Amino acid sequence: MTRDLMHASEVKRIVREAYRRVPPTTTAVAQKFYSEEELELVPPAAVDRALGVANHLRFADLRPGETVLDVGCGGGIDTILAGRRTSPSGRVIALDFLREMLERTRAAAAEAGLGNIRPIEAEMEAIPLRDDTVDVVVSNGVINLSARKARVAAECARVLRPGGRLCVSDLTVGQDLPAEILTHPAAWAGCVAGALAEDEFVHQLERSGFVDVEVLTRQPLGVDDCALYPLFPDEVIELMRILIPPARQTHVAVSVIVRAAVPEV
Template sequence: MKKIDTKQYVDEFYKRIAEDNKVSDEEKQRAVAYSLGYTDEDIELGGDLGLGCGNPIQNAKLKDGEWLLDLGCGKGVDVFKAAREMHGTGKAVGIDRLPEMIERANFIRDKRGFDNADFLVSDIDDINLPDNTFDVVISNCVINLLEDKEKVYKEIFRVLKPGGRVSISDIIQIKKLPDDILADPIFHAT
């Protein structure tokens, strides 16, 4: 079986999404968002609710003044949702390896006036942020896209403050996939 350059394919797949500012099927995207616990108010924040597979903010139990990090934030919907819920000195930070995603997230942030949201280009398996910085780390259907998940989790616990919390929505594989699926790059990006 031919080895796929997963990272390159995933980057190209999500770069196209970042550069496309229109929703392909808004009605379906809303239906999925509602099924995951997002509200109309969340949907109006912007970002792209069609890329996640859960709602990590629901279980994060955010408190005023906390600092949150979103791994693989995309266009930032979970960062905006967190920023809206946190007050005072609270801050929500999103990282994504694609500059195009960060550019879109910053555009939405500036347009919506979220002063307590920041976005940075960074790999989630090599986070360019200091140790013990965040009270909460979240991720929404991103960790599955990386081959070295152990490295991601080491980074999560490095940037997390002692006693901090993690809330991850993701997909898992419970049995071996057929070779034809493993050979198809689209399944590595979705």
């Protein structure tokens, strides 16, 4: 419990400042994870600010008529794709604690001609939705930004209807990184400092009430991959190249896609 609550306010400040400064230069991130056909369905402004770590929506099995919660919507790329897959009768709730991100998502939804997207400004540790109101929770590289991950998992389980589904992508780590990297603010903003081991991530979901937890994919994230994200400034990338042994530089972290559900009853 102590580890989960440590420095929560400081982590939020670091993440808030880093994401507010994200320039529209992350098209390479989107091209790494999404097909050309998928990117054609998304306005360029959302593609240009993609900051996810995988393409979890391919495994989410979103259906027309469902209510989807996108935890940490960012620039809106996943929100837009989810909005298209759940339309016309479904809806997507785009949650973010940064008003700037919500405005970008709102603008992208309008450009895409989608009327089934509802942005809400809130923290993922305190989701302002009633119990049992969501069919699917999705999230892309966001849960690791919280210093209270157990609380986030519990909130996701709470808002899901019986039998509801969770499909998220995030980073996990197998070995500790050098202290000079972990203590750098950019390491938190880039999800590396806050990353859990895979078994710990799965265990937290199970403790929060999720069942049938599956790790569907594992993709190594190396130093060169980190360099694609403007959240990692040049000095952090240089530190990685100097301090991380060459044999580990292609496996700084592992991007996983995890799927789970809440019980039917």
